[in-house]
Amino acid sequence: CDPEYYRWNQWFFLKMLEKGLAYRKKAMVNWCPECGTVLANEQVVDGCCWRHESTPVEQRELDQWFLRITAYADELLADIPKLEGGWPDRVLAMQRNWIGRSEGAEVDFGVEGSREKIRVFTTRVDTIHGATCVILAPGHPLVKSLAPAAAQPAIKAMLDSQARKDPADVEKVGIATGAQAVNPYSGEKVPIWIGNFVLMGYGTGAIMAVPAHDQRDFEFCKQYGIAIRPVIRPADGRLSDAAELREALPDDGIVENSGEYSGVPSADARTMMSERAKRQGFGEAAITYRIKDWGVSRQRYWGTPIPIIHCPVDGAVPVPEDQLPVELPLDIKITGKGRSPLENVPEFVNVKCPRCGGAAKRETDTMDTFVDSSWYFYRYCDPRNAAAPYDPKKVAYWFPIDQYIGGVEHAILHLIYSRFWTKMMRDIGLTTVDEPAKRLFTQGMVIKDGAKMSKNKGNVVSADEMIDRFGADTGRVFELFAAPPEKDVEWTDSGAEGAYRFLGRVYRFVTRNTDRADQAATVHQSEADKKVIRKLHQTVRKVTSDFETRWHFNTSIAAVMELVNELYAGEADLTPPVLAEVLEKLTLLLGPFAPYVTQEMWEHMGRAGLVFKQTWPAYDDELAREEGAEVVIQINGKIRSKITVPFGTERIVLEQVALRDDKIQPFLEGKQIVKIVIVPDKLVNIVVKG
RNA sequence: GCGGAUGUGGCGAAACUGGCAGACGCGCGGGAUUUAGGUUCCCGUUCCCGAAAGGGAGUGUAGGUUCAAGUCCUAUCAUCCGCACCA
Numbered sequence: 001c002d003p004e005y006y007r008w009n010q011w012f013f014l015k016m017l018e019k020g021l022a023y024r025k026k027a028m029v030n031w032c033p034e035c036g037t038v039l040a041n042e043q044v045v046d047g048c049c050w051r052h053e054s055t056p057v058e059q060r061e062l063d064q065w066f067l068r069i070t071a072y073a074d075e076l077l078a079d080i081p082k083l084e085g086g087w088p089d090r091v092l093a094m095q096r097n098w099i100g101r102s103e104g105a106e107v108d109f110g111v112e113g114s115r116e117k118i119r120v121f122t123t124r125v126d127t128i129h130g131a132t133c134v135i136l137a138p139g140h141p142l143v144k145s146l147a148p149a150a151a152q153p154a155i156k157a158m159l160d161s162q163a164r165k166d167p168a169d170v171e172k173v174g175i176a177t178g179a180q181a182v183n184p185y186s187g188e189k190v191p192i193w194i195g196n197f198v199l200m201g202y203g204t205g206a207i208m209a210v211p212a213h214d215q216r217d218f219e220f221c222k223q224y225g226i227a228i229r230p231v232i233r234p235a236d237g238r239l240s241d242a243a244e245l246r247e248a249l250p251d252d253g254i255v256e257n258s259g260e261y262s263g264v265p266s267a268d269a270r271t272m273m274s275e276r277a278k279r280q281g282f283g284e285a286a287i288t289y290r291i292k293d294w295g296v297s298r299q300r301y302w303g304t305p306i307p308i309i310h311c312p313v314d315g316a317v318p319v320p321e322d323q324l325p326v327e328l329p330l331d332i333k334i335t336g337k338g339r340s341p342l343e344n345v346p347e348f349v350n351v352k353c354p355r356c357g358g359a360a361k362r363e364t365d366t367m368d369t370f371v372d373s374s375w376y377f378y379r380y381c382d383p384r385n386a387a388a389p390y391d392p393k394k395v396a397y398w399f400p401i402d403q404y405i406g407g408v409e410h411a412i413l414h415l416i417y418s419r420f421w422t423k424m425m426r427d428i429g430l431t432t433v434d435e436p437a438k439r440l441f442t443q444g445m446v447i448k449d450g451a452k453m454s455k456n457k458g459n460v461v462s463a464d465e466m467i468d469r470f471g472a473d474t475g476r477v478f479e480l481f482a483a484p485p486e487k488d489v490e491w492t493d494s495g496a497e498g499a500y501r502f503l504g505r506v507y508r509f510v511t512r513n514t515d516r517a518d519q520a521a522t523v524h525q526s527e528a529d530k531k532v533i534r535k536l537h538q539t540v541r542k543v544t545s546d547f548e549t550r551w552h553f554n555t556s557i558a559a560v561m562e563l564v565n566e567l568y569a570g571e572a573d574l575t576p577p578v579l580a581e582v583l584e585k586l587t588l589l590l591g592p593f594a595p596y597v598t599q600e601m602w603e604h605m606g607r608a609g610l611v612f613k614q615t616w617p618a619y620d621d622e623l624a625r626e627e628g629a630e631v632v633i634q635i636n637g638k639i640r641s642k643i644t645v646p647f648g649t650e651r652i653v654l655e656q657v658a659l660r661d662d663k664i665q666p667f668l669e670g671k672q673i674v675k676i677v678i679v680p681d682k683l684v685n686i687v688v689k690g
Numbered sequence: 691g692c693g694g695a696u697g698u699g700g701c702g703a704a705a706c707u708g709g710c711a712g713a714c715g716c717g718c719g720g721g722a723u724u725u726a727g728g729u730u731c732c733c734g735u736u737c738c739c740g741a742a743a744g745g746g747a748g749u750g751u752a753g754g755u756u757c758a759a760g761u762c763c764u765a766u767c768a769u770c771c772g773c774a775c776c777a
Contacts, residue, residue, distance in 0.1 A: 088694090090693095093695090097692080098772095102776070169775080198774040207777045210777095216775050288776080412773095481703095494701095494715075496704070545706090549706080558703090560714095561714055561715075636758090677757045681708060681736060682709060
């Protein structure tokens with residue numbers, strides 16, 4: 001609710017209004033009765049509200065503000081390849097799917113005995129001679145005039161059922177209107193139906209049904225006894241007979257029974273027919289998207305006020321820029337009754353029209369909070385700028401984001417809105433980047449009893465309870481150790497106990513050896529010292545590399561566990577200076593995973609300051625090196641012996657040693673050596689036969 | 691239906707570049723400490739045969755490439771996730 005951030009949200013809104021990217025229209029919108037507000041399409045999950053997962057969303061017709069994300073649909077899709085490799089495939093697939101670009105054609109069917117036209121969208125205009133009926137969505141504008149009065153109650157029921165996204169709607173239901181449509185290519189008359197599976201919200205709200213080549217149409221026409229007529233012949237086969245068809249044949253082939261188009265390959269026919277529609281004025285090639293404009297009006301208090309004043313004379317008038325920000329009144333009553341609480345604040349609502357000065361009313365809807373999250377990370381670069389959302393130069397220095405982290409649940413919410421917002425800002429000259437983030441990492445969730453654990457639900461293992469039992473460090477170590485962070489992890493008490501045991505093991509080792517540790521002592525290194533130093537440097541290297549590259553902290557923690565196991569094994573023989581190095585580095589290595597217990601260890605060791613402010617421990621490749629290379633000796637790819645040799649041992653030496661090996665000899669008796677493959681420091685594979 | 695991902699011990703997983711499958715942990719079995727339980731410490735634990743040494747099999751399934759495949763290729767099955775009468 002920072003008014004300065006609201007100011008820039010409102011500024012963006014006015015910019016978009018200027019450019020036609022923000023607009024107001026009356027539309028059927030999603031309504032969550034629990035929230036008492038409208039929701040964007042992206043915020044409806046399985047027909048329910050994204051925040052109330054068991055509350056079905058209703059449809060209401062309301063005047064609402066929209067942002068024209070569809071103006072960027074093509075670019076949002078076309079730029080997805082730029083994100084490949086950096087973003088998870090899953091997220092990109094979801095976005096591609098959500099944008100739902102579909103190439104085809106729109107053509108007008110005439111209505112027999114009327115001047116009306118029914119425009120249909122199809123991806124298969126090449127099959128139009130096989131269209132045996134036209135089906136309207138129950139909400140189609142022509143339904144009222146074409147269908148008989150007697151059918152109106154059934155149509156109303158169909159409409160309601162669609163609005164509820166009724167699961168029973170898997171059954172196809174049709175109502176014949178009795179009217180006839182005229183095929184613009186052939187002049188053929190076909191019946192006009194109303195179908196529950198045709199959606200007003202996609203394409204034109206009307207389809208041509210080609211039952212021979214579309215499975216849905218096939219099922220519908222079969223059910224209602226409507227003619228089925230194949231018009232596509234497979235390139236290497238014959239045209240099917242309608243009577244023998246048991247399912248639709250949706251593939252491309254050669255167009256047949258289609259007048260002048262007969263004999264033309266499907267793809268060519270689509271082009272030719274779209275061109276003809278355009279030439280003769282009854283249609284054109286068309287692209288349809290599944291994505292809809294972003295409805296941003298919310299009937300909530302908590303959000304950026306939409307900077308508009310409704311004047312009876314001048315209509316919707318933008319608040320002049322110098323009057324921004326429109327601030328939220330602080331003295332309000334939250335009723336939860338489904339209208340913005342701002343409506344009940346007269347001082348907020350009653351204003352003068354900026355254009356004519358007459359009495360006017362302020363818009364009381366606020367913006368979707370996803371507006372705020374669409375560009376906050378740009379503001380981070382210049383958070384106190386009072387003259388602009390930010391200085392483009394500062395953003396040019398930092399952007400694009402190298403690594404963004406978030407949950408996959410935002411794949412088609414925040415992550416598509418923020419891509420849109422970036423492109424919009426680019427087009428008004430605020431940034432030069434096309435995409436906000438080069439790389440995206442989607443972390444997994446903590447699962448409990450098979451369901452996702454989240455604060456929006458009740459099934460959380462309470463953090464307090466977990467902290468009481470084990471401490472916060474244990475919770476963190478358990479989660480990081482259970483699986484790599486992109487995977488979901490199931491919370492288990494026994495797993496948490498394991499993490500707790502491990503931290504206890506570390507703590508006991510450090511505290512009981514603190515007094516023995518002495519960096520300055522000069523003593524001879526023991527055998528245990530050598531092993532531990534090697535392991536220590538290997539561990540630092542391993543953990544460092546996990547942080548720098550793949551973030552698989554489960555293997556980092558496993559490596560530290562291995563180190564601790566070795567410390568326990570050699571504990572009695574470790575000398576003071578080695579202990580000093582081990583204690584310090586072990587503490588620092590675990591610091592990011594277990595900040596509390598490591599801080600306690602740090603202080604127990606008499607060290608000053610905070611662990612997380614220390615320099616990350618260094619490692620030495622020389623010290624991390626194994627004493628010798630363990631080389632595996634294989635016969636025909638099966639391991640038969642292992643030897644240890646100095647690093648860099650010559651191939652010829654390896655071969656000699658392998659052939660003389662006691663365990664190898666018996667396998668060579670009476671056999672012919674075909675080939676010897678040698679990988680220095682790794683293996684010798686002797687290929688024999690006979 | 692379309693799209694994406696994943697299949698490795700009893701379980702979570704590891705194997706990063708084609709080169710020792712199962713690191714590490716959970717669980718389980720055994721031992722030490724303890725009056726006992728718990729804690730802690732140690733040992734064992736992929737499966738099959740074997741007292742052991744050792745041998746055989748093994749990364750969903752079936753093929754292929756290679757001296758060598760969990761890893762690459764082809765087909766197939768299963769599971770999970772997303773979208774879905776999208777025309």
